Amino acid sequence: xxxxxxxxxxxxxxxxxxxxxxxxxxxxxxxxxxxxxxxxxxxxxxxxxxxxxxxxxxxxxxxxxxxxxxxxxxxxxxxxxxxxxxxxxxxxxxxxxxxxxxxxxxxxxxxxxxxxxxxxxxxxxxxxxxxxxxxxxxxxxxxxxxxxxxxxxxxxxxxxxxxxxxxxxxxxxxxxxxxxxxxxxxxxxxxxxxxxxxxxxxxxxxxxxxxxxxxxxxxxxxxxxxxxxxxxxxxxxxxxxxxxxxxxxxxxxxxxxxxxxxxxxxxxxxxxxxxxxxxxxxxxxxxxxxxxxxxxxxxxxxxxxxxxxxxxxxxxxxxxxxxxxxxxxxxxxxxxxxxxxxxxxxxxxxxxxxxxxxxxxxxxxxxxxxxxxxxxxxxxxxxxxxxxxxxxxxxxxxxxxxxxxxxxxxxxxxxxxxxxxxxxxxxxxxxxxxxxxxxxxxxxxxxxxxxxxxxxxxxxxxxxxxxxxxxxxxxxxxxxxxxxxxxxxxxxxxxxxxxxxxxxxxxxx
Numbered sequence: 001x002x003x004x005x006x007x008x009x010x011x012x013x014x015x016x017x018x019x020x021x022x023x024x025x026x027x028x029x030x031x032x033x034x035x036x037x038x039x040x041x042x043x044x045x046x047x048x049x050x051x052x053x054x055x056x057x058x059x060x061x062x063x064x065x066x067x068x069x070x071x072x073x074x075x076x077x078x079x080x081x082x083x084x085x086x087x088x089x090x091x092x093x094x095x096x097x098x099x100x101x102x103x104x105x106x107x108x109x110x111x112x113x114x115x116x117x118x119x120x121x122x123x124x125x126x127x128x129x130x131x132x133x134x135x136x137x138x139x140x141x142x143x144x145x146x147x148x149x150x151x152x153x154x155x156x157x158x159x160x161x162x163x164x165x166x167x168x169x170x171x172x173x174x175x176x177x178x179x180x181x182x183x184x185x186x187x188x189x190x191x192x193x194x195x196x197x198x199x200x201x202x203x204x205x206x207x208x209x210x211x212x213x214x215x216x217x218x219x220x221x222x223x224x225x226x227x228x229x230x231x232x233x234x235x236x237x238x239x240x241x242x243x244x245x246x247x248x249x250x251x252x253x254x255x256x257x258x259x260x261x262x263x264x265x266x267x268x269x270x271x272x273x274x275x276x277x278x279x280x281x282x283x284x285x286x287x288x289x290x291x292x293x294x295x296x297x298x299x300x301x302x303x304x305x306x307x308x309x310x311x312x313x314x315x316x317x318x319x320x321x322x323x324x325x326x327x328x329x330x331x332x333x334x335x336x337x338x339x340x341x342x343x344x345x346x347x348x349x350x351x352x353x354x355x356x357x358x359x360x361x362x363x364x365x366x367x368x369x370x371x372x373x374x375x376x377x378x379x380x381x382x383x384x385x386x387x388x389x390x391x392x393x394x395x396x397x398x399x400x401x402x403x404x405x406x407x408x409x410x411x412x413x414x415x416x417x418x419x420x421x422x423x424x425x426x427x428x429x430x431x432x433x434x435x436x437x438x439x440x441x442x443x444x445x446x447x448x449x450x451x452x453x454x455x456x457x458x459x460x461x462x463x464x465x466x467x468x469x470x471x472x473x474x475x476x477x478x479x480x481x482x483x484x485x486x487x488x489x490x491x492x493x494x495x496x497x498x499x500x501x502x503x504x505x506x507x508x509x
Contacts, residue, residue: 003218007143010203010219014137017196018158019322019456020165021102021189022137025071025096025127027166029280030315034173034182035064067120068277068438071127076269076425076432082132083422086139090420092206092224095136098129099196106190122186131401131425133159135418138405142209142414143217149336149351152405153329154322161321165189170315171175179237182390208415236268249419252412259473261407266427268400271366271461274435275373275393278442278450283310283386285448286376303380308387317394325398328354345482350411356408359468362396362403363461369393372480374451395402403443405473411478 039056041064046057074438085094105125112119129136134156141151169185205222220226252258291303332354339346372389404424408417438453448486 003216003221006203006218006220010140010199011144013199013203015158015197017199018133018137019156019162021162021193021196022133022159023130023162023471024165024189025075025123025130025163026160026276027163027315027318028068028071028171029277030163030166030170030311031066031173031182032280033311034170035119036061038113038118040064044116045205051396065439066436067123069439070120071123072273072277072435073432074124074126075130076429078128078130078132079135079425080422080429082129083135083418083425084136086422087419090206090208091136091139092204093198095200095204096224098132098136099193099200100410101125101128102196103190103193106186106193110186110190112186113181113183115434128213130159134393134401134405135421139150139414139418140205140219141210141409143205143213143219145213149211149333149347150326150329152351152409153332153354153402154325154398156401156405157321159322159324160401161318162396163314163321164318167312167315167318176207249416249423250414252420253423255411257407257411257478258424258469260467260470260474261404262424262427264363264464264471265404265424265462266431266482268359268366268488269428270431270434271370271457272362272393272397272400273432274438274457275366275369276397278373278439279314279390280311281442281448282373282389282450283307283314285450286386287380288448289376290380299380306380306383310383310390313387314390314394317390320394321398324395325402328358328399328402345479345488348482349479351406351410352479355403355410356468356472356475358399358403358406359471360465362400363468365392365396366461367458370454370461373454380463411473 036056039060041060042056043050045060045063046055049055050057082094082098085097102125105122105128108122108125110122112122129343137159138152140156141148141155144151169182171182172185173182195273202223202225204224204479205219206224206227207222212449226337273279287303287307291300294300294303303324332350334350335353336347337421369389369392372385372392405417408420412420438457442448442450442453
């Protein structure tokens with residue numbers, strides 16, 4: 001089969017992989033209500049009297065809430081672990097482990113009704129590679145030369161949109177009035193996840209992708225499956241690229257661009273994750289005052305319906321995560337193509353300019369969302385506050401998660417990108433442990449108050465503008481250096497001598 005056809009099939013299967021499985025953990029808040037309705041953990045956490053009376057105690061609810069925190073920690077840990085594995089065993093074998101984690105996690109989750117204790121480890125296994133799937137798909141972007149930039153920007157959005165798998169599961173559950181259980185849906189997803197393994201074995205390169213990719217580069221010929229065969233086709237022109245050693249990354253880790261961006265990434269990632277994780281609680285809180293002031297049953301029903309509607313809107317908004325990145329992707333591509341044909345750094349300028357703009361925008365929206373979360377509504381008919389917060393918070397997710405790849409692919413050689421991303425996420429792992437204490441501060445003892453925590457996090461988000469200014473200046477410096485290198489190479493003594501010899505030959509002829 002021709003290389004273009006094979007690579008296209010891999011891209012199509014990758015689209016299914018990213019939309020269905022990669023980041024489904026982040027859809028957990030959509031199905032949390034179902035777990036509460038089914039009273040998961042009641043027998044383990046509630047008192048005998050509460051069990052007899054059918055009262056779902058606070059301890060059981062908190063246990064479900066803790067699943068999100070544990071999953072969040074492991075999802076932030078994933079890039080470090082899987083990024084390190086890439087540097088040791090390669091991307092293909094790392095995908096085998098990540099795919100196994102996703103499949104086994106879904107299988108464990110499918111037994112949650114009979115064995116509730118399996119729900120937490122199942123969610124953790126699904127969450128573990130969730131963010132890492134970005135780098136385990138982005139690394140093949142250079143193979144698709146004409147759309148490399150588009151893929152770098154779009155892939156994070158596609159992966160984040162897979163959270164909607166859980167929203168779809170919720171809708172199936174509700175429309176069937178519980179006849180189609182979550183356990184059945186988890187089981188079906190586990191079976192369908194074989195797509196991940198087929199793609200990993202047959203349609204993903206097992207060796208590092210060479211710097212200069214041949215036009216006939218065929219991912220099947222470079223796959224794990226073919227590496228097991230003695231007759232595996234090897235392209236001599238490509239040589240045998242080797243994975244860089246861990247020590248060779250140090251010079252890149254010390255660069256100002258890497259360090260400054262890591263600070264930005266840590267702060268904004270945490271703010272985005274907390275907004276996403278707390279959105280359902282905030283929506284309910286925003287209408288608490290209205291509900292308390294209701295004097296009729298119809299009023300209470302209307303408030304409950306409004307809350308349910310907005311929670312669904314928050315879920316449906318995640319479908320847009322696959323489309324939102326197309327705007328900056330094609331804009332960056334267009335700007336890159338707008339430079340004169342002979343200019344080599346048009347795409348680089350466009351990527352770095354797009355990165356700085358998206359960073360600035362995401363920091364601004366994080367501040368704005370933080371401010372909105374300090375507000376509440378005055379009537380059950382008021383939708384603007386909640387919808388504005390939902391729309392803004394969802395819009396920045398794919399933009400934010402595309403910025404590290406724009407930076408890494410612009411500043412550093414491709415073989416180093418995945419491990420550098422792994423190191424970049426270490427602070428995020430540590431900061432993610434703040435989620436639970438901050439959430440408890442919001443809940444308080446008697447009354448929910450988003451004000452102080454939201455404002456503090458908003459201020460930290462705004463401070464990251466200093467990082468964007470630094471990277472804007474540094475990116476200009478990088479481009480200038482590359483232009484100087486290009487200029488010097490064109491007018492080097494060796495180059496001039498060669499050109500003179502060629503001129504003499506032409507004259508003699």
